[in-house]
Amino acid sequence: MEGTSTKGGVLSLLSLLEVQARSRRHVPPQRSRVKELRAEAEALRVRREQLKTEIQTHQSLQRLRTSLDRQSTHDEEEEEEEEEEEEMDEDSENSQLLKLMARHTRVKDLLLAHHLIGGYDIVKTRHGKGVCVSVATAYEGVCLETYNLEMDLKPTLRICRHNVPPFVPLSSLAEQGDMQTDIRAFLETLSQHLNAFAGRKQQLKLVKEQHKTIEVMESNALCSILVLMFTVPKTKTAILCTLNYSDHTACLPTRVQFECDVKEILESSEWRKNCSLLMETPLHKALMTMKKMGNIV
Template sequence: MEAPGGVLSQLCALEVKARSRKAQPRQRSRVKELRARVVALTAQRDLLRADIQALKDIQKRRTRLEERGDGDEDGTESEDPEKSQLLQLMARQTQLKELLHAHHVIGGYDVVQTRQGKGMCVTLTTAYEGTYLDSFNLEIELKPTLRISRHNVPPFIPLSGLGDLQADIRGFLDTLGTHLNAFAGRKHQLRLVKELHTSIQVMESNVLCSILVLMLTVPTKTMAVLCSMDYTDHARCLPTRVCFHCQDEELPDSPKWKNNTSLLMETPVHKALATMKMMGHIV
């Protein structure tokens, strides 16, 4: 007859085995999720490296042009005239962007007096990833109190809820600039999606660009996937919620598509879609 201690040891061993078997599926799922995350981060890294290399090439060409001078046509380089002119334009454009960026960083606003000093017109210029976009203007009456008389700010941005114009005009303009930049950035991303991703159909969007629904196609199953993106924080260019809907109910909860959700919430939509295409998740 076997000792009681031996029976207890066997029972403990069986319990440990049972627990390890239950843990194995969770571990495998976690490993798949981590591997998919590694693939996504690797694709992002490759895109960033390509962008950095392109910026380095432009900077080298700009430095070379500045050393030669705008009017120097000594012919020491083997570039044709059209390419040389293009490089000069690129260098000049870079200089202007840097000046505009410096003006924006120091909090400068373009202000013009109006109505013989009784008012002023403030211009706010929006930009996204180095691309300058739309400009918006406010005409402000100075007397007897500060009051916005005219403006071309979109009506869905409530000026009354952005701060106290009387007590802190700088804070008001900063908050307004943040909302305008976010709106212009979302609008620019939508434009890039339509231009760069012709295989992806934009099913729905609104004037504020706070709702975006895309029709994606999974290549392995030739299945359509609806991607719904909500931008509830109107002061940001990135969505606060991303949802996938398709016939395969298990697909949105898979590690691969959970990583796609994180990617879309952390990366501009046109870049996130490029990464998803590179990984073979969509067509």
């Protein structure tokens, strides 16, 4: 009897311990889940506050951007701009920082637009009804003339004013480049023509400055035809050189022709090399090489 009672007590104790163990296994997961939910709720509250702050900052930046855009286009609403800026000063302790951020984003947008348009300077005119595009020219790292085109945006893109030289076929370039659908292609073609013209004009200027012994007999406004007079040192023979630039998008001639009373000179290998040199090298540099070789005075 005593053994049976002891055995029953042990079994009862084991059963009780098993029940307690099961209860302990179930309670911690429930508490852990509650903690997870509370942590998620707290994270959502923090994210909500962050979004509120971002929205307020974005709205403030938009107001400042609008104010800056109005200033850049000289809009006649200065009083309204001042009221907006004063309101910003009162509502936000970080108004100066916001103004800097607004200017920064505006500059980034302008740089992006500058890149998309191909690197050309573009400015809104007539309160956004038109734009002015500037095409700069340069040769051998030297900035030269800048040409401007003012365009109407509506009802269609149309050039209304410009200072492009009349011998540049602006209208045909606009038609060929389909300015309505691809303004960048049109501007690239126009830039090629203007830079080539500026380069040819600059070469002629350098020839006159650096080569006083060479006489410029003839040149046209487009600098597409140039006639020079050379003198051969040994025989003092005069040679007439005509350079034809039929490719108006290039700075190098497409054809070089010599005229001289002494045909033997032109048939020599030296002058055949001079012909190739003039077609492959900028004019002022080619003449310098010809002088160093003793072919011209």
